[in-house]
Amino acid sequence: MTILRPEQERIKQSTREFVARNIIPRAAEFDRSGEFHPYLLDEARESKIFAMAVPKEYGGLDYDSVTQALVLEEWGYGCAGMGTTLAASILSMDSVLVAGTDEQKRRYFTPMLSARIGAFGLTEPGAGSDAGSGKTTAVKAGDDYLLNGSKCWITNGAVATVYVIYALTDPSKGVKGLSAFIVERDRPGFTIGTVDHKLGIRSSNTSELLLKDVRIPAANLLGKEGDGMKIAMKTLDLARPAIAALSVGLAQRALDECVKHLQKRFPDKPQPGQTLQFKLADMAIQVEAARQSLHHTMELRDSGAPFSKESAISKTFCSDVAMSVTAQAVSLMGSHGYTSELGKYMRDSKIMQIYEGTNQIQRLVISRAVLTPAPAAVSTLKAGE
Template identity: 45%
Template sequence: MDFRFTEEQEMMRRMARDFADNEIVPYAQEWDAKDEFPWECVKKMQEVGLMNIGVPAEYGGPGLDHVAQNLVVEEIARGDAGICTTMAASTLLAADPVLIAATDEQKKWWYGRELEGVIGAFCLTEPGAGSDVAGLSTRCQKVGDEYILNGTKQFISNGGVAGQYTVFATLDKKLGHKGICAFMVDRDTPGISVGKKEDKLGIRSSNTTQVIFEDVKVPAKNMLGKEGDGFKIAMKTLDISRACVAAMALGVAQAAFEVSVKYAMERQQFGKPIISFQAIQFMLADMAQLIEAGRLLYLEASCKQDQGLPYTDAASLAKCFCGDVAMKVATDAVQIYGGYGYTKEYPVEKYFRDAKIMQIFEGTAQVQRIVIANDIIRRFSK
């Protein structure tokens, strides 16, 4: 067991941290306040390769392992969880179905466009199907050498800015999970429109919209896998993404922790810095413990992915724990700031708002606990 990062992993972590400090942190609160998608920053991320961290080397990308990818995710989220969502939703979440199930020709198409700067989006969630993936209603009907898509996707990260989608639809809802199919879809295909943009509590610099499909014709060659493989592809994608979301949550927690320590050292009460009070020291000590434990969990899940070991349970443990850590640390950060923490003048109220989504998307905290509990039952039933 070696806790040292490789030279490449450490180089990527440092590069992401420097980028976050210089290109994200100074502007994050402004993006949040304006509910604004930061196109210029995204273009800079594309130029330095951050928007392509999930592209395999054989298709022109950096070929990073999952540990390196998620170290980058943590550092960018430390700068701003919203722009990190943009990055991760494009190069990781939307592209993971391609990584899992695409042919060589399909990968060349998808990754080639991504390297040119095309943003991706993962279209799974619907108004009536969130945690219940098998309950989705978007239809796909085979007509000749095409599939016709009809339906509405909800809460799609990058929905309004993406140029390519991975879309999940069903041949027949009565078939349940056995009828679900997955497709790569070009945003410029006739019949695709973007619905309302969500006015969100947190991660406000990310773009979250409905995506509507009305008689959208998708070539059969754009199907990932075969008919009925969609549910399996979606589940594998979510398994991979959970360690990524755990890393993102840790980035928010780390940011909240760092500004809390700095504030506690500067803020004077009763004639001395508040960090000298044991009550504040204990809160900071608890933050540090939770962050370090969460980081080890997401790195374990990432390492198991890279080693080809089973990682579903480790990823759920990491996602569930780190989401809770982000919420706990951000809440305590507001408490340390006191009345100032409740104002938008200081960054902790933003971390508080950004943290909440970490317990919701890519599988809620409750769904993760179901996965963890089922693993416990399975192991102790042997």
């Protein structure tokens, strides 16, 4: 178990109370209707939780990485769809944190202080795992850029105020011609296409974005032309642990609900039979190991040490755990599992293995890191020792 500081305990507890009051009671309703939940933004305004990753100098809460993970775990526990809304907004902010100027950060982060949200637009119909093969372009026009193209499956797409959009400034250079831009919602020519119906995280909004001659000032370019892929990769390194945190919350919730059910289902026995006990123990082991992998990544992130491999490991491990534990919980609860809200946790878990880079792609990243020889350690041993 990570030993939390008193301030982290306090934030975890107050988040748990917020989730119990505002998220858990309405999660099933929004799952059924597949609707986004603007009420939640109103509820969250006072706590400034949508600005938890915004640095102090821009008026945000400036939570350290472990604390952000604690908050996201609680939101994932309550409803992974609503948790995804928060995580995706932070994902878009991460691009600005990575490459934004002081003025761009102030501009992008200010709406988050009053619970407005952002979106991150990288994926296109022909460019998912291979993010560099997108077709959206940004052509220089005097002091402006004109953006044309489309993005698909963008979380918060229809409900964000500000966006980070990736587009090719030089298509002839392929991935080296990709650049990142801040795009405000109210720019003429920027419209919302299809809003997606989904298997899980149904309370989050996922939409297509259409860009037709969207004019934005050159001041909205993040970094330099051609920096896009570098910014996107650094952004995803920073952001993947958020998916790990939602996954831990999902797995913990499924375990807790399963335990509650089994205690009711077998009231005559102080404990269910040994087979069930062992299965519950294995689920608890997985949840705790997932949480530790996540916290380790977050501690590395705050220490300034490299954490790209650990970010991929924790995203992959925690989401695989969420899938496995939620499916196991359904099995252990029999038909009650299949017909109750447990099914939602299983459906919500699936996307954790897909978005922000599929777990197959993460395994490529991890294997590359494992296969790359680490720099030779300086040995203090003398010959013969």
